[in-house]
Amino acid sequence: MATAEMEKTTTFxxxxxxxxxxxxxxxxxxxxxxxxxxxxxxxxxxxxxxxxHPLEHSWTFWFDNPVEKSKQDAWGSSLRNVYTFSTVEDFWGAYNNIHHPSKLVVGADLHCFKHKIEPKWEDPVCANGGTWKMSFSKGKSDTSWLYTLLAMIGHQFDHEDEICGAVVSVRGKGEKISLWTKNAANETAQVSIGKQWKQFLDYSGSVGFIFHDDAKRLDRNAKNRYTV
Structure with missing residues (x-):
């Protein structure tokens, strides 16, 4: 069995x-x-x-409902706190009762963040951070989303303290999973996280890291600072 596959089967x-x-x-x-x-x-x-069986941290699922979104509303105004869990059993209870990405409507965002960290650039813990992003064909991110969650809540990353949370975004052309981290300028930690994430998911494409500051200033024109 390949190393990446062994990681998957043994994670959590x-x-x-x-x-x-x-x-x-x-x-x-x-x-x-x-x-x-x-x-x-x-x-x-x-x-x-x-x-x-308690987890190292408590985590919260958030849902951004596209039905409630409006161009006039401030970003994040449609975010809803869904459920907070702190044990293995409560995670599975929540995960098994929340729609997987392939079942979410286009425009929806499902977040899982450490408790008391809001999935917003403005959150004090996230403010100086950034995101790693992976892209998937429509309806093909379910397994990768689960493995991302298990790696996070099972503190599988060497720089686990850098992890804020993850987001799966469902769009018309496909789906994206973003892994949010605290300190974008810490290149050593960010590159380590990016490499481990790819390994956990056995992801063959390239993965880029964008600073939140760049994303806020440049929007879609923001460029990757790190790539693995």
């Missing part, structure tokens, strides 16, 4: 095990196969179901 594997174990435990309870065996068995099962 404990989360998958927790999910599977929880499902198996639910099945056992519903079928009544072990509930009556012994008090110790029942107690152990109850603890397994009740136990949650």
């Amino acid at each position: 594997d404990e989360a998958e095990k927790v999910k599977l174990n929880a499902n198996e435990a639910d099945d056992e309870v519903e079928e009544g196969e072990i509930v009556e065996e012994t008090d110790d068995t029942t107690s152990y099962l109850s603890k397994e179901i009740a136990t949650k």
